[in-house]
Amino acid sequence: MKIKFLALFLMMFVLACGQDKRPLKGETEFQRQLNAEYKDATTSPLKKEDRKHFEGLDFFKFDSIYVVKATLKRTPDSEWFKMKTTTDRVSEERIYGVLSFTLKGEQHQLNIYQGKELITQEGFEDYLFLPFLDETNGIESYGGGRYIDAKIPEGNIMIIDFNKAYNPYCAYNDKYSCPIVPRENYLKTKIEAGVKVFDKH
Structure with missing residues (x-):
């Protein structure tokens, strides 16, 4: 028993x-x-x-429309600059190249960045950073824009999957220092893909 x-x-x-x-x-x-x-x-x-x-x-529903093939035009002579962050810290970055792509029948361009400090760290030697703003910011998505992680491609074609767009850590906790998305990386369209705005308790 x-x-x-x-x-x-x-x-x-x-x-x-x-x-x-x-x-x-x-x-x-x-x-x-x-x-x-x-x-x-x-x-x-x-x-x-x-x-x-x-x-x-909360995520937007996965949508293959937001998986785009982009042409990368490298900018090997671009200079390092101090990208502003949400704190006094600055992040040394350079424009690695310019991405051109078609989305919903419209042509767009985004700068893709490389971090000076990050490329010296093991496992991040080929890391690229794609921050962007779009017309969902402050409504369905975080007001400060979103990020996508990328790697240096072998050729001049890159696949950008906006379904993998995520919020800066600052969207969840103000103790973090996050790079501010440059204005030139504003997309004049709604990117209804990736992570939505965080509903804090």
């Missing part, structure tokens, strides 16, 4: 733990990975009180 009771108790305990570990939201691998990162106290930019109730970020 004792064994039966113990087995029942253990089963209830396992079920209770299983319910506590609800699967994180996300319809794509990128969304699930980002949600897992934000749920984990060791990697999350969220404030403790926001993380406590966190079940997943």
